[in-house]
Amino acid sequence: FDRLRYVELKHGRICQLAFLGNIITRAGVHLPGDIDYSGTSFDSIGNGWAAISGDNAIPSGGVLQIIAFIGFLEIGVMKDVTGEGEFPGDFRNGYIDFGWDSFSEETKLQKRAIELNNGRAAQMGILGLMVHEQLGGSIPLVGEM
Numbered sequence: 001f002d003r004l005r006y007v008e009l010k011h012g013r014i015c016q017l018a019f020l021g022n023i024i025t026r027a028g029v030h031l032p033g034d035i036d037y038s039g040t041s042f043d044s045i046g047n048g049w050a051a052i053s054g055d056n057a058i059p060s061g062g063v064l065q066i067i068a069f070i071g072f073l074e075i076g077v078m079k080d081v082t083g084e085g086e087f088p089g090d091f092r093n094g095y096i097d098f099g100w101d102s103f104s105e106e107t108k109l110q111k112r113a114i115e116l117n118n119g120r121a122a123q124m125g126i127l128g129l130m131v132h133e134q135l136g137g138s139i140p141l142v143g144e145m
Contacts, residue, residue: 012119
């Protein structure tokens with residue numbers, strides 16, 4: 001069960017970032033500057049699936065760098081290195097606390113449940129955005145897909 005809960009938390013965290021990134025880039029917020037030395041600006045990269053494939057997608061070297069960075073995080077950073085994790089998905093490794101140890105057990109359980117539910121909602125949210133992007137049309141707050 002712990003492995004399944006760990007994977008659910010990880011996917012929830014990734015989907016929270018994906019959903020937020022999708023909404024932010026569709027709102028027109030992009031990093032300043034260029035994504036490569038040939039002068040491709042961040043503004044010229046498409047939103048959603050268009051960032052992966054299409055005429056204005058991220059250059060293949062950039063996609064490989066993203067995959068390599070994710071692999072590095074999976075292998076070296078995002079794991080319980082010290083064995084001090086209190087629960088599946090606890091990657092503090094005795095380093096980052098932000099007051100977690102000062103919370104009561106009831107508050108800790110509540111905060112973990114909130115993260116789990118937000119992750120589940122984000123999984124449904126990014127799935128909905130991806131489906132609507134393929135279907136086309138317009139969504140409130142997001143606009144044309």
